[in-house]
Amino acid sequence: MTTTSSGQPLIVMDRVNKHFGSLHVLRDVDLTVDRGEVVVVIGPSGSGKSTLCRSINRLEPIDSGEIRFDGQPLPAEGRALARLRSEVGMVFQSFNLFAHRTVLENVMLGPVKVRKEKPAAVRERALALLERVGIANQADKYPAQLSGGQQQRAAIARALAMQPKAMLFDEPTSALDPEMVGEVLDVMTSLAADGMTMIVVTHEMGFARHAANRVVFMADGQLVEQAPPAEFFTNPRSDRAKDFLSKILTH
Amino acid sequence: MNVLVDRFDVFAGGFWLTLQICILAGIGALLIGTIMAVLRISPVAPLRAVGTAYVTVFRNVPLTVVLFFSAFGLPALGSNARFLDVPGLNVVFSRLGTDLPYFRFAVLGLCLYTGAFVCEALRSGVNAVAPGQAEAARAIGLTFTQSLRYVILPQAWKSAVVPLGSVIIAMIKNSALAGFFGVVGDLSQTADSLVSADGLPLIPVFIGISIGYLIMTVPLGILLDRVERRVATR
Structure with a gap:
């Protein structure tokens, strides 16, 4: 394409x-x-x-x-x-998901703390993003519980949550x-x-x-x-x- | 050994005062140590220098000297450490408000000294957090303080909790020096006065005092083991 x-x-x-x-x-x-x-x-x-x-x-x-x-x-x-x-969203070789936060919290942190968006709205968007990258069912797990591929997709969702250019x-x-x-x-x-x-x-x-x-x-x-x-x-x-x-x- | 029973109230009073010193100095040391640790890892060079200077001074000077300056240097400079007489706090810790300032001096000296060690324990915890965590935090747009608060420090605690516990236990034992710098009625000064003023036998008195310190340090050690196991499994 x-x-x-x-x-x-x-x-x-x-x-x-x-x-x-x-x-x-x-x-x-x-x-x-x-x-x-x-x-x-x-x-x-x-x-x-x-x-x-x-x-x-x-x-x-x-x-x-x-x-x-x-x-x-x-x-x-x-x-x-x-x-x-x-x-500018960034995705790293070693994923670098925040180890002490669940996948969903990883995705929500930026919009809530950097953009000061309402957690309820961010949550909806974050879940939609996790759906999009195919790991919505892993939302409440910690990064260490996920496979590498799932972690990297979570990291992509985290970057996308900021709606980067x-x-x-x-x-x-x-x-x-x-x-x-x-x-x-x-x-x-x-x-x-x-x-x-x-x-x-x-x-x-x-x-x-x-x-x-x-x-x-x-x-x-x-x-x-x-x-x-x-x-x-x-x-x-x-x-x-x-x-x-x-x-x-x-x- | 019936000294322990006959004079139980004296021992209990000494225990309570030492516990007060340790609680106040512990809180103060954690505050000072956290601030100094943040300074030491900050991206601004002059702030780093302040943190480094603090740790260099207070980690390398003997506690006796720090307490000496606190108890005799401050009055010479015209300070009675009245700023520690915090309204509200002085209701629970009544000695903060008394005219005799040695309780305040002891708390101050102990938290200044211990703060340096808290700082280094925290910093070792921060260093144990993978560098990628800070990079990811910056990459989503968190500021330096935000990435410390939401990403680095919550993870640093895990590796800092064990050395931090050792620092606090050492501080509890160090508080015994306060009795030699004017504080009346803490565990160590109680021992001194029971033996030299009241002429009670030395060994039972010191066993009593030791039990007093063990009651504070041993449960703390057990608690820390628990905490360590809990954060490790997360």
Whole structure:
């Protein structure tokens, strides 16, 4: 499916640089993601994919360059930054559900405490979201009682409860047992089909092929190549991308 | 051993006063310790420095010295620690309101000292919470204080409860020093006066006093074991 993007930029990264000590993890990264667009970021490990994803809601501060979200530069800290983060959903590799709260409480916490919405209304929405990701019957369990796939779907529901303008997925299926990858990707695919703006760091080439509008290939902190998935997978231009694809697609 | 029976009222009075000191100092230490722990993990460098300085001072100075400054330094500075004479609180803890300030000085010294250890126990609990929890809290838009309150601290308690219990038990035993800094009638000063003023035999008196401390510390230890088991299964 190729839901066409709107042509209105939502996330803009402009000559972004980031170092971890002497390691240059993001090198002059320029990336624009339009409203409704689904961008899948792939590349070898250590290429800076996760850092790129995490810099967009400033879980990783950048050293130079600029990131704009919905027309505004990212606030440095404080309440303005918290507000921005509430508009950008994030899904982590290790789920990071709040361990001391039930699934339903996990989903409700943000809207109730950040947006000060009425708990009764939030509860309805939260249950509907849990229904949507297929775990409504797990609402009153604690995260540790759920399988990995269920936890990750709960985490997606938690992010969606904030009604975000965009969703960031940082290797959402990498910590899952193989048989649970599908159920999480299904949820993500349906989100993409509904027009959510998404940046997805993943190794799931199948998801990239069928759900992405654009594939971005990263290596050594640089955006090496970007193209629609059909074009990227059949006809990669750069040697790095050809090399990477030959390693992952041959078996 | 009939000293224990004959002078039961004296022992009971000493027990009650020591218990009062411990309750007040315990509450104060938990408050101070929580505030200092929040300062020490705050994102603002000067606040972190304040917390670190506090812990460095009060964890490294002997309690005797802290009590010494509290009992003799404060009056020299013109303070009688009257701010501890809180209306309402002084109804239950009547010694807070008396003219003789040594009860207040003892409570103050003990909670300042113990606060440093409470801070470190809490901080070790916070460090035991997986870093992903704080990241997820920030990612949904919670502010620093909100993520502490709703996500980090409720989980930090679980790993802090055991070291925290040890800190409070140590504080109860440390309170015995208060009798040597002007407090009249707590367990340790009672022992001193029964032996040296009333000439009662030393061993039975000290057995009586020890029982008094054990009545406070042993149930607390058992309670903490229970709490630990309960939070561990959740």
